[in-house]
Amino acid sequence: MPSSSKLPHVGTTIFTVMSKLASDSKAINLSQGFPGFGCDPVLLDLVNHYMRAGFNQYAPMGGVPLLRERIAEKTKLVYGVDLNSESEVTVVSGATEALYAAVTAVVKQDDEVILLDPAYDSYAPAVELSGGIPVFVPLEMPDFSVNWERVKSAISDKTRLIMVNTPHNPSGYVWTRQDLDTLADLIQDTNILIVSDEVYEHITFDGRVHHSLLTHPALRERTFICGSFGKTFHVTGWKIGYCIAPPKLTEEFRKIHQFLTFSTATPLQYALADYLSDAGRYLTLPHFYQKKRDLFCDGLKNTPFQFTPAQGSFFQMVSYAHLSDESDYGLSVRLTKEIGVASIPISVFFSDGSDRKILRFCFAKDNSELHLALDRLLKVKL
Ligand code: PMP
Numbered sequence: 001m002p003s004s005s006k007l008p009h010v011g012t013t014i015f016t017v018m019s020k021l022a023s024d025s026k027a028i029n030l031s032q033g034f035p036g037f038g039c040d041p042v043l044l045d046l047v048n049h050y051m052r053a054g055f056n057q058y059a060p061m062g063g064v065p066l067l068r069e070r071i072a073e074k075t076k077l078v079y080g081v082d083l084n085s086e087s088e089v090t091v092v093s094g095a096t097e098a099l100y101a102a103v104t105a106v107v108k109q110d111d112e113v114i115l116l117d118p119a120y121d122s123y124a125p126a127v128e129l130s131g132g133i134p135v136f137v138p139l140e141m142p143d144f145s146v147n148w149e150r151v152k153s154a155i156s157d158k159t160r161l162i163m164v165n166t167p168h169n170p171s172g173y174v175w176t177r178q179d180l181d182t183l184a185d186l187i188q189d190t191n192i193l194i195v196s197d198e199v200y201e202h203i204t205f206d207g208r209v210h211h212s213l214l215t216h217p218a219l220r221e222r223t224f225i226c227g228s229f230g231k232t233f234h235v236t237g238w239k240i241g242y243c244i245a246p247p248k249l250t251e252e253f254r255k256i257h258q259f260l261t262f263s264t265a266t267p268l269q270y271a272l273a274d275y276l277s278d279a280g281r282y283l284t285l286p287h288f289y290q291k292k293r294d295l296f297c298d299g300l301k302n303t304p305f306q307f308t309p310a311q312g313s314f315f316q317m318v319s320y321a322h323l324s325d326e327s328d329y330g331l332s333v334r335l336t337k338e339i340g341v342a343s344i345p346i347s348v349f350f351s352d353g354s355d356r357k358i359l360r361f362c363f364a365k366d367n368s369e370l371h372l373a374l375d376r377l378l379k380v381k382l
Protein backbone atom coordinates (compact mmCIF):
# COMPACT_ATOMS: atom_id res chain seq x y z
CA MET A 1 0.00 0.00 0.00
CA PRO A 2 1.31 3.51 -0.77
CA SER A 3 2.11 5.29 2.49
CA SER A 4 1.09 8.76 1.39
CA SER A 5 -1.88 10.02 -0.57
CA LYS A 6 -1.51 12.38 -3.51
CA LEU A 7 -4.73 14.06 -2.41
CA PRO A 8 -4.61 13.84 1.39
CA HIS A 9 -7.52 16.26 1.94
CA VAL A 10 -9.87 14.69 -0.58
CA GLY A 11 -12.56 12.21 0.40
CA THR A 12 -15.51 10.85 -1.58
CA THR A 13 -17.39 13.64 -3.40
CA ILE A 14 -20.44 15.09 -1.71
CA PHE A 15 -22.51 14.11 -4.76
CA THR A 16 -21.81 10.43 -4.16
CA VAL A 17 -22.31 10.77 -0.41
CA MET A 18 -25.66 12.59 -0.64
CA SER A 19 -27.06 10.49 -3.48
CA LYS A 20 -26.32 7.35 -1.47
CA LEU A 21 -27.89 8.82 1.65
CA ALA A 22 -30.95 9.85 -0.40
CA SER A 23 -31.26 6.35 -1.77
CA ASP A 24 -30.73 4.68 1.64
CA SER A 25 -33.31 7.03 3.20
CA LYS A 26 -35.74 6.73 0.26
CA ALA A 27 -35.64 10.52 0.06
CA ILE A 28 -36.36 12.74 -2.92
CA ASN A 29 -32.92 13.39 -4.32
CA LEU A 30 -32.47 17.11 -5.00
CA SER A 31 -28.76 16.84 -4.15
CA GLN A 32 -26.57 15.64 -7.02
CA GLY A 33 -27.32 17.61 -10.19
CA PHE A 34 -29.03 15.36 -12.71
CA PRO A 35 -32.41 15.48 -14.42
CA GLY A 36 -35.11 13.34 -12.85
CA PHE A 37 -36.76 12.83 -16.24
CA GLY A 38 -35.69 11.02 -19.39
CA CYS A 39 -34.24 12.46 -22.57
CA ASP A 40 -36.07 12.80 -25.88
CA PRO A 41 -36.93 9.27 -27.19
CA VAL A 42 -35.72 10.46 -30.61
CA LEU A 43 -32.22 10.64 -29.17
CA LEU A 44 -32.53 7.11 -27.76
CA ASP A 45 -33.67 5.83 -31.15
CA LEU A 46 -30.68 7.47 -32.80
CA VAL A 47 -28.22 5.82 -30.40
CA ASN A 48 -29.95 2.49 -30.91
CA HIS A 49 -29.82 3.00 -34.66
CA TYR A 50 -26.10 3.72 -34.70
CA MET A 51 -25.27 0.84 -32.37
CA ARG A 52 -27.19 -1.62 -34.55
CA ALA A 53 -25.68 -0.15 -37.69
CA GLY A 54 -22.26 -1.17 -36.37
CA PHE A 55 -20.82 2.12 -35.14
CA ASN A 56 -19.27 0.43 -32.14
CA GLN A 57 -15.49 0.68 -32.52
CA TYR A 58 -13.15 3.46 -31.43
CA ALA A 59 -14.10 6.92 -32.62
CA PRO A 60 -11.37 9.21 -33.98
CA MET A 61 -9.31 10.55 -31.09
CA GLY A 62 -10.51 14.16 -31.48
CA GLY A 63 -14.12 13.12 -32.02
CA VAL A 64 -16.36 12.08 -34.93
CA PRO A 65 -15.89 14.79 -37.61
CA LEU A 66 -19.63 15.29 -38.13
CA LEU A 67 -20.23 15.90 -34.43
CA ARG A 68 -17.37 18.39 -34.33
CA GLU A 69 -18.91 20.19 -37.31
CA ARG A 70 -22.27 20.28 -35.59
CA ILE A 71 -20.67 21.73 -32.46
CA ALA A 72 -19.08 24.40 -34.65
CA GLU A 73 -22.48 25.11 -36.27
CA LYS A 74 -24.13 25.43 -32.87
CA THR A 75 -21.37 27.79 -31.76
CA LYS A 76 -21.90 29.95 -34.85
CA LEU A 77 -25.66 30.01 -34.35
CA VAL A 78 -25.64 30.73 -30.63
CA TYR A 79 -22.55 32.92 -30.25
CA GLY A 80 -21.88 34.14 -33.79
CA VAL A 81 -18.36 32.70 -33.63
CA ASP A 82 -16.66 30.78 -36.46
CA LEU A 83 -14.67 27.71 -35.43
CA ASN A 84 -12.46 25.31 -37.29
CA SER A 85 -13.97 22.00 -36.23
CA GLU A 86 -10.78 20.10 -37.13
CA SER A 87 -8.36 22.13 -35.08
CA GLU A 88 -10.47 23.80 -32.37
CA VAL A 89 -13.09 21.27 -31.22
CA THR A 90 -12.43 18.04 -29.28
CA VAL A 91 -15.12 15.62 -28.12
CA VAL A 92 -14.50 14.31 -24.60
CA SER A 93 -16.06 11.96 -22.06
CA GLY A 94 -17.83 14.66 -20.08
CA ALA A 95 -16.85 18.17 -19.02
CA THR A 96 -15.03 16.61 -16.07
CA GLU A 97 -12.54 15.18 -18.53
CA ALA A 98 -12.27 18.47 -20.42
CA LEU A 99 -11.51 20.36 -17.20
CA TYR A 100 -8.92 17.82 -16.10
CA ALA A 101 -7.23 17.56 -19.50
CA ALA A 102 -7.07 21.35 -19.92
CA VAL A 103 -5.52 21.85 -16.50
CA THR A 104 -3.08 18.98 -17.01
CA ALA A 105 -2.10 20.31 -20.43
CA VAL A 106 -0.89 23.66 -19.16
CA VAL A 107 -0.21 23.64 -15.40
CA LYS A 108 3.33 22.79 -14.27
CA GLN A 109 4.90 22.34 -10.85
CA ASP A 110 4.45 25.46 -8.66
CA ASP A 111 2.31 27.33 -11.19
CA GLU A 112 -0.43 29.32 -9.51
CA VAL A 113 -4.02 28.82 -10.59
CA ILE A 114 -6.71 31.29 -9.53
CA LEU A 115 -9.95 29.61 -8.43
CA LEU A 116 -13.03 31.66 -7.61
CA ASP A 117 -14.22 30.45 -4.24
CA PRO A 118 -16.60 28.57 -3.88
CA ALA A 119 -15.68 26.45 -6.90
CA TYR A 120 -16.92 23.20 -8.40
CA ASP A 121 -15.22 20.40 -6.54
CA SER A 122 -13.10 18.92 -9.32
CA TYR A 123 -11.00 22.04 -10.00
CA ALA A 124 -8.59 22.17 -7.05
CA PRO A 125 -7.67 18.44 -7.14
CA ALA A 126 -6.91 18.69 -10.87
CA VAL A 127 -4.60 21.63 -10.22
CA GLU A 128 -2.88 19.89 -7.30
CA LEU A 129 -2.28 16.67 -9.24
CA SER A 130 -0.27 18.72 -11.73
CA GLY A 131 1.80 20.24 -8.93
CA GLY A 132 0.00 23.56 -9.28
CA ILE A 133 -0.97 25.81 -6.39
CA PRO A 134 -4.64 26.85 -6.13
CA VAL A 135 -5.00 30.51 -5.18
CA PHE A 136 -8.52 31.07 -3.92
CA VAL A 137 -10.30 34.37 -4.50
CA PRO A 138 -13.58 34.68 -2.60
CA LEU A 139 -16.70 35.52 -4.58
CA GLU A 140 -18.87 38.37 -3.28
CA MET A 141 -21.83 37.56 -1.08
CA PRO A 142 -24.76 37.37 -1.40
CA ASP A 143 -24.90 37.02 -5.20
CA PHE A 144 -21.54 35.23 -5.75
CA SER A 145 -20.38 37.86 -8.25
CA VAL A 146 -16.66 38.34 -8.93
CA ASN A 147 -14.70 40.90 -6.94
CA TRP A 148 -12.27 42.01 -9.62
CA GLU A 149 -10.07 44.00 -7.25
CA ARG A 150 -9.40 40.79 -5.36
CA VAL A 151 -8.68 38.88 -8.58
CA LYS A 152 -6.26 41.63 -9.57
CA SER A 153 -4.36 41.39 -6.31
CA ALA A 154 -4.22 37.59 -6.55
CA ILE A 155 -2.45 37.72 -9.93
CA SER A 156 1.31 37.25 -9.69
CA ASP A 157 4.10 36.42 -12.11
CA LYS A 158 3.49 32.76 -11.23
CA THR A 159 -0.17 32.81 -12.30
CA ARG A 160 -0.62 30.34 -15.15
CA LEU A 161 -4.36 29.90 -15.28
CA ILE A 162 -7.68 31.33 -14.08
CA MET A 163 -10.65 28.97 -13.83
CA VAL A 164 -14.03 30.45 -14.63
CA ASN A 165 -17.52 28.97 -14.30
CA THR A 166 -20.59 30.68 -15.79
CA PRO A 167 -23.46 30.02 -15.09
CA HIS A 168 -21.94 29.19 -11.74
CA ASN A 169 -22.40 26.03 -9.72
CA PRO A 170 -23.59 26.18 -6.92
CA SER A 171 -24.91 29.79 -7.01
CA GLY A 172 -26.32 30.15 -10.54
CA TYR A 173 -24.57 33.54 -10.97
CA VAL A 174 -24.27 34.42 -14.68
CA TRP A 175 -21.32 36.51 -15.80
CA THR A 176 -22.07 39.88 -17.37
CA ARG A 177 -20.39 41.39 -20.43
CA GLN A 178 -18.61 43.67 -17.98
CA ASP A 179 -17.14 40.63 -16.19
CA LEU A 180 -15.63 39.43 -19.49
CA ASP A 181 -14.25 42.89 -20.32
CA THR A 182 -12.69 43.28 -16.90
CA LEU A 183 -11.06 39.85 -17.03
CA ALA A 184 -9.66 40.64 -20.48
CA ASP A 185 -8.24 43.97 -19.24
CA LEU A 186 -6.64 42.31 -16.22
CA ILE A 187 -4.74 39.69 -18.20
CA GLN A 188 -3.99 41.51 -21.43
CA ASP A 189 -0.27 41.98 -20.74
CA THR A 190 0.26 38.53 -19.25
CA ASN A 191 0.55 34.93 -20.49
CA ILE A 192 -2.31 33.78 -18.28
CA LEU A 193 -4.63 31.17 -19.78
CA ILE A 194 -8.29 30.55 -18.94
CA VAL A 195 -10.37 27.41 -18.42
CA SER A 196 -14.04 28.35 -18.75
CA ASP A 197 -16.55 25.81 -17.47
CA GLU A 198 -19.76 26.60 -19.36
CA VAL A 199 -21.71 23.36 -18.85
CA TYR A 200 -24.90 25.34 -18.04
CA GLU A 201 -24.53 27.52 -21.16
CA HIS A 202 -28.13 26.84 -22.23
CA ILE A 203 -29.71 27.26 -18.80
CA THR A 204 -30.17 30.99 -18.04
CA PHE A 205 -33.29 32.78 -16.79
CA ASP A 206 -35.28 36.01 -16.98
CA GLY A 207 -33.94 36.79 -20.45
CA ARG A 208 -30.30 36.71 -19.29
CA VAL A 209 -27.76 36.00 -21.99
CA HIS A 210 -24.94 33.53 -21.38
CA HIS A 211 -21.78 35.41 -22.39
CA SER A 212 -19.46 32.64 -23.48
CA LEU A 213 -15.79 33.59 -23.22
CA LEU A 214 -15.68 32.59 -26.89
CA THR A 215 -17.54 35.79 -27.73
CA HIS A 216 -14.70 37.96 -26.46
CA PRO A 217 -11.87 37.90 -29.03
CA ALA A 218 -9.11 38.72 -26.55
CA LEU A 219 -10.28 35.98 -24.18
CA ARG A 220 -11.05 33.44 -26.87
CA GLU A 221 -7.42 33.24 -27.95
CA ARG A 222 -6.34 31.98 -24.53
CA THR A 223 -9.35 29.99 -23.33
CA PHE A 224 -10.38 26.34 -23.10
CA ILE A 225 -14.21 26.24 -23.12
CA CYS A 226 -15.67 23.11 -21.47
CA GLY A 227 -19.20 22.01 -22.46
CA SER A 228 -21.44 19.04 -21.56
CA PHE A 229 -24.18 17.32 -23.55
CA GLY A 230 -25.19 15.62 -20.31
CA LYS A 231 -26.63 18.93 -19.06
CA THR A 232 -28.06 20.11 -22.35
CA PHE A 233 -29.87 16.94 -23.42
CA HIS A 234 -30.74 15.38 -20.01
CA VAL A 235 -28.23 12.52 -20.32
CA THR A 236 -25.68 13.10 -17.54
CA GLY A 237 -24.96 9.34 -17.41
CA TRP A 238 -23.63 9.34 -20.94
CA LYS A 239 -20.61 11.43 -19.94
CA ILE A 240 -20.07 13.24 -23.20
CA GLY A 241 -18.99 16.81 -23.75
CA TYR A 242 -16.51 18.93 -25.65
CA CYS A 243 -13.62 21.32 -25.37
CA ILE A 244 -13.25 24.33 -27.66
CA ALA A 245 -9.84 26.01 -27.75
CA PRO A 246 -7.53 27.73 -30.26
CA PRO A 247 -5.43 25.30 -32.38
CA LYS A 248 -2.24 25.54 -30.31
CA LEU A 249 -4.10 24.93 -27.06
CA THR A 250 -6.18 22.17 -28.67
CA GLU A 251 -2.95 20.44 -29.71
CA GLU A 252 -1.77 20.41 -26.10
CA PHE A 253 -5.22 19.43 -24.87
CA ARG A 254 -5.32 16.39 -27.16
CA LYS A 255 -1.92 15.21 -25.93
CA ILE A 256 -3.61 14.64 -22.58
CA HIS A 257 -7.01 13.52 -23.88
CA GLN A 258 -5.43 10.76 -25.99
CA PHE A 259 -3.90 9.14 -22.93
CA LEU A 260 -6.75 9.85 -20.54
CA THR A 261 -9.63 8.29 -22.48
CA PHE A 262 -8.35 8.36 -26.09
CA SER A 263 -11.87 8.77 -27.46
CA THR A 264 -15.53 8.90 -26.48
CA ALA A 265 -18.37 6.42 -27.11
CA THR A 266 -18.86 6.23 -30.89
CA PRO A 267 -22.64 5.63 -31.25
CA LEU A 268 -23.34 8.49 -28.85
CA GLN A 269 -21.28 10.82 -31.02
CA TYR A 270 -23.13 9.92 -34.22
CA ALA A 271 -26.50 10.16 -32.49
CA LEU A 272 -25.72 13.57 -31.03
CA ALA A 273 -24.45 14.81 -34.38
CA ASP A 274 -27.85 13.99 -35.93
CA TYR A 275 -29.76 15.33 -32.97
CA LEU A 276 -27.94 18.68 -33.00
CA SER A 277 -29.23 19.42 -36.49
CA ASP A 278 -32.40 20.83 -34.88
CA ALA A 279 -31.39 23.92 -32.89
CA GLY A 280 -34.81 24.05 -31.20
CA ARG A 281 -33.64 21.14 -29.08
CA TYR A 282 -31.28 23.35 -27.09
CA LEU A 283 -32.72 26.83 -27.72
CA THR A 284 -35.90 25.91 -25.79
CA LEU A 285 -33.95 24.98 -22.67
CA PRO A 286 -34.11 28.36 -20.85
CA HIS A 287 -37.91 28.35 -21.07
CA PHE A 288 -38.16 24.69 -20.05
CA TYR A 289 -35.98 25.16 -16.97
CA GLN A 290 -37.34 28.60 -16.04
CA LYS A 291 -40.78 27.05 -15.52
CA LYS A 292 -39.20 24.57 -13.10
CA ARG A 293 -37.22 27.26 -11.30
CA ASP A 294 -40.36 29.38 -10.95
CA LEU A 295 -42.45 26.46 -9.69
CA PHE A 296 -39.78 25.58 -7.14
CA CYS A 297 -39.27 29.18 -6.00
CA ASP A 298 -43.03 29.77 -5.68
CA GLY A 299 -43.25 26.81 -3.33
CA LEU A 300 -40.16 27.86 -1.38
CA LYS A 301 -41.90 31.13 -0.45
CA ASN A 302 -44.03 29.15 2.01
CA THR A 303 -40.99 27.62 3.73
CA PRO A 304 -38.77 29.31 6.33
CA PHE A 305 -35.88 29.61 3.85
CA GLN A 306 -34.66 32.86 2.30
CA PHE A 307 -33.54 32.91 -1.31
CA THR A 308 -33.07 34.90 -4.50
CA PRO A 309 -34.19 33.05 -7.63
CA ALA A 310 -31.19 31.57 -9.49
CA GLN A 311 -29.97 33.45 -12.57
CA GLY A 312 -28.94 30.24 -14.30
CA SER A 313 -27.98 26.52 -13.88
CA PHE A 314 -30.50 24.03 -12.50
CA PHE A 315 -29.75 24.76 -8.87
CA GLN A 316 -31.49 26.94 -6.31
CA MET A 317 -29.68 28.00 -3.16
CA VAL A 318 -31.57 28.76 0.05
CA SER A 319 -30.32 30.37 3.25
CA TYR A 320 -31.38 29.62 6.81
CA ALA A 321 -28.73 31.82 8.46
CA HIS A 322 -31.48 34.03 9.97
CA LEU A 323 -32.98 31.07 11.83
CA SER A 324 -30.40 28.60 13.01
CA ASP A 325 -26.77 27.84 13.75
CA GLU A 326 -27.02 24.22 12.68
CA SER A 327 -24.22 23.27 10.27
CA ASP A 328 -25.26 23.10 6.62
CA TYR A 329 -23.92 19.54 6.41
CA GLY A 330 -25.84 18.53 9.53
CA LEU A 331 -29.05 20.12 8.26
CA SER A 332 -28.69 18.55 4.84
CA VAL A 333 -28.30 15.08 6.38
CA ARG A 334 -31.15 15.71 8.84
CA LEU A 335 -33.56 16.87 6.11
CA THR A 336 -32.73 13.81 4.04
CA LYS A 337 -33.41 11.44 6.92
CA GLU A 338 -36.27 13.26 8.68
CA ILE A 339 -38.37 14.78 5.92
CA GLY A 340 -37.04 12.89 2.92
CA VAL A 341 -35.52 15.67 0.80
CA ALA A 342 -31.81 15.54 -0.03
CA SER A 343 -29.77 18.68 -0.81
CA ILE A 344 -26.11 19.71 -1.02
CA PRO A 345 -24.52 21.73 1.82
CA ILE A 346 -22.54 24.39 -0.01
CA SER A 347 -19.70 24.46 2.55
CA VAL A 348 -18.22 21.61 0.50
CA PHE A 349 -17.54 24.02 -2.37
CA PHE A 350 -15.57 26.48 -0.21
CA SER A 351 -11.80 26.01 0.01
CA ASP A 352 -11.88 26.43 3.79
CA GLY A 353 -15.19 24.60 4.23
CA SER A 354 -16.77 27.79 5.55
CA ASP A 355 -20.40 27.32 6.50
CA ARG A 356 -22.70 30.11 5.26
CA LYS A 357 -25.87 28.21 6.27
CA ILE A 358 -26.85 27.67 2.64
CA LEU A 359 -28.23 24.54 0.96
CA ARG A 360 -28.40 23.83 -2.77
CA PHE A 361 -31.40 22.10 -4.32
CA CYS A 362 -31.50 20.71 -7.88
CA PHE A 363 -34.84 21.55 -9.54
CA ALA A 364 -34.23 19.52 -12.73
CA LYS A 365 -37.04 17.15 -11.73
CA ASP A 366 -40.57 16.29 -12.82
CA ASN A 367 -43.08 18.82 -11.51
CA SER A 368 -44.80 16.13 -9.44
CA GLU A 369 -41.52 15.37 -7.67
CA LEU A 370 -40.89 19.09 -7.09
CA HIS A 371 -44.39 19.49 -5.58
CA LEU A 372 -43.81 16.52 -3.30
CA ALA A 373 -40.43 17.90 -2.19
CA LEU A 374 -41.99 21.33 -1.53
CA ASP A 375 -44.77 19.76 0.58
CA ARG A 376 -42.10 18.07 2.66
CA LEU A 377 -40.02 21.24 2.95
CA LEU A 378 -43.04 22.99 4.53
CA LYS A 379 -42.42 20.75 7.53
CA VAL A 380 -38.84 21.91 8.06
CA LYS A 381 -38.11 22.78 11.68
CA LEU A 382 -35.11 25.05 12.17
N1 PMP B 1 -18.74 21.52 -14.22
C1 PMP B 1 -19.80 21.85 -13.49
C2 PMP B 1 -19.94 23.24 -12.99
C3 PMP B 1 -20.76 20.88 -13.20
O1 PMP B 1 -21.81 21.22 -12.45
C4 PMP B 1 -20.58 19.58 -13.67
C5 PMP B 1 -21.56 18.52 -13.30
N2 PMP B 1 -22.22 18.11 -14.38
C6 PMP B 1 -19.47 19.29 -14.46
C7 PMP B 1 -18.56 20.29 -14.71
C8 PMP B 1 -19.22 17.92 -15.02
O2 PMP B 1 -19.90 17.70 -16.22
P1 PMP B 1 -19.91 16.23 -16.90
O3 PMP B 1 -20.99 15.46 -16.23
O4 PMP B 1 -20.21 16.50 -18.35
O5 PMP B 1 -18.57 15.64 -16.69
Ligand code: GLN
Pocket residue numbers: 015016031032033034169
Ligand atom coordinates in the same frame (compact mmCIF):
# COMPACT_ATOMS: atom_id res chain seq x y z
N1 GLN C 1 -22.32 18.48 -11.41
C1 GLN C 1 -23.18 17.75 -10.54
C2 GLN C 1 -23.57 18.61 -9.35
O1 GLN C 1 -23.08 19.67 -9.14
C3 GLN C 1 -22.58 16.47 -10.03
C4 GLN C 1 -21.74 15.68 -10.95
C5 GLN C 1 -21.09 14.54 -10.21
O2 GLN C 1 -21.72 13.91 -9.40
N2 GLN C 1 -19.86 14.34 -10.47
O3 GLN C 1 -24.41 18.18 -8.60
